[in-house]
Amino acid sequence: MANVTVIGAQWGDEGKGKIVDWLAERADAVVRFQGGHNAGHTLVVGENVYKLSLLPSGIVTGTLSIIGNGVVLDPWALRDEMVKLRGQGVSITTENFALADNCALILPIHRDLDGLRETAAGSGKIGTTGRGIGPAYEDKVGRRAIRVCDLAHLDALDAQLNRLCAHHDALRAGFGEPPVDRARLIADLKDIAPFVLEYAEPVWRRLNKVRKAGARILFEGAQGVLLDVDHGTYPFVTSSNTVSGTAASGSGLGPSAAGFVLGIVKAYTTRVGSGPFPTELEDETGQRLGERGHEFGTVTGRKRRCGWFDAVIVRQSCAVSGVTGIALTKLDVLDGFDTIKICTGYRLNGKVYDYLPAHAADQAAVEPIYEEMPGWQETTAGARSWADLPAQAIKYISRVQELIETPVALVSTSPQREDTILVRDPFAD
Ligand code: IMP
Numbered sequence: 001m002a003n004v005t006v007i008g009a010q011w012g013d014e015g016k017g018k019i020v021d022w023l024a025e026r027a028d029a030v031v032r033f034q035g036g037h038n039a040g041h042t043l044v045v046g047e048n049v050y051k052l053s054l055l056p057s058g059i060v061t062g063t064l065s066i067i068g069n070g071v072v073l074d075p076w077a078l079r080d081e082m083v084k085l086r087g088q089g090v091s092i093t094t095e096n097f098a099l100a101d102n103c104a105l106i107l108p109i110h111r112d113l114d115g116l117r118e119t120a121a122g123s124g125k126i127g128t129t130g131r132g133i134g135p136a137y138e139d140k141v142g143r144r145a146i147r148v149c150d151l152a153h154l155d156a157l158d159a160q161l162n163r164l165c166a167h168h169d170a171l172r173a174g175f176g177e178p179p180v181d182r183a184r185l186i187a188d189l190k191d192i193a194p195f196v197l198e199y200a201e202p203v204w205r206r207l208n209k210v211r212k213a214g215a216r217i218l219f220e221g222a223q224g225v226l227l228d229v230d231h232g233t234y235p236f237v238t239s240s241n242t243v244s245g246t247a248a249s250g251s252g253l254g255p256s257a258a259g260f261v262l263g264i265v266k267a268y269t270t271r272v273g274s275g276p277f278p279t280e281l282e283d284e285t286g287q288r289l290g291e292r293g294h295e296f297g298t299v300t301g302r303k304r305r306c307g308w309f310d311a312v313i314v315r316q317s318c319a320v321s322g323v324t325g326i327a328l329t330k331l332d333v334l335d336g337f338d339t340i341k342i343c344t345g346y347r348l349n350g351k352v353y354d355y356l357p358a359h360a361a362d363q364a365a366v367e368p369i370y371e372e373m374p375g376w377q378e379t380t381a382g383a384r385s386w387a388d389l390p391a392q393a394i395k396y397i398s399r400v401q402e403l404i405e406t407p408v409a410l411v412s413t414s415p416q417r418e419d420t421i422l423v424r425d426p427f428a429d
Helices: 016-024 057-061 075-087 108-124 133-141 148-156 158-174 182-199 203-212 284-292 311-321 360-365 391-404
Strands: 004-008 029-032 041-045 048-052 064-067 097-100 217-220 260-266 269-271 305-307 325-329 339-348 351-353 367-374 408-412 420-422
Touching: 004 016, 016 041, 016 057, 016 217, 016 260, 016 325, 016 408, 029 057, 029 203, 041 057, 048 057, 048 075, 057 064, 057 217, 064 203, 075 182, 097 182, 097 203, 108 133, 108 158, 108 182, 148 182, 158 182, 203 217, 260 311, 284 305, 311 339, 311 391, 325 391, 339 391, 367 391, 391 408
Parallel strands: 004 217, 004 260, 029 064, 029 217, 064 097, 260 325, 325 408
Antiparallel strands: 041 048, 269 305, 339 351, 339 367, 408 420
16 A cells, blocks of 8 residues: 655645645554644644644544654653643554654753854854754764663663763863763653653564555654755754655655655745755745745744745656655745746856755845746635636646656645645655
């Protein structure tokens, strides 16, 4: 049976939450495979609004929800999120939720370091979510992380803590901070361990088992391809691989598990945090897109930067992530514009580029080449079939599809689950 991998094809915030929720209804398992609680997914189900950062979206529908090994896990954030969701009536048990015992933990010292570095960097800062994501991944690949399974062996953690603290103490000293309070860290870990261990297991086993039994698995990506640590606008990226390939390595299933790769694409472009953004509009039009699209971060509340649709980066994202089809979101934000622009290429030092060059300075210097299309005055909000869309909106979608060299699988026309135009069902065999 088909699996589906959902990834953001821009800089995150493409509206993955709704699409994942829509697909989760028909999935047998939903898996987070990278990132941490830097993600923010808003699910609107009827009157209820659920805000998720770490838990897979399937949890709301009671679908088996798994946090895979590729995630960095802040156990205190997880506990808070579970308390909040249970307060909204969501059931979370060992039947419908499991987390990988080989997940690396985000500790309070990671959050400290994230904040210290960002403050020290001044205008050169990355603009992180301040959740300790980068430092936690650094410790993971530096082989000094504390992992979920370590929580069952806290009395045998000395050697690992020595390595971890030696590293952090040196960094903290550089910022004039006192060394890690080791006794406090151990006490905090002892306190949270029983809660985490209740849900910890080798999730690769469970996933392989449900897969063999014919389950449909939905892999829920966080952030977007332009924030990928290899393929994104480095160094203004997150610290994980956000491309579809990570669904396999971040969950413990082989590469064939990814199935249909659904790239989520907003009908215009936004980004939070610092870094290059070729089609950014720092004018009234950008303001209008932000207001109409309610472009404020779910996690940090920060105002998102806005701009026209950039077909160059989306084509690139679709290529490096092997996107099978896209879900186009927030089309209604473009309602009412006289004309709409699409970026089809870049100009840099007299040369035309059909891709985003790798160097940060080049990425910052490229000038977008636009083509202009007539807009539409009718509303597209709530449309559920092509017949509900104005002709110009259909032309816009067709042009997007052509430029990104990837078909549109669905169009989302409001935050409500039902307001979706389905072209190709990603779960169909
Ligand atoms: P970090 O992931 O907190 O280290 O932040 C690194 C970069 O990724 C910053 O530009 C953040 O704004 C961005 N980022 C992280 N998570 C998200 C997300 O879920 N949506 C959009 N941007 C994000």
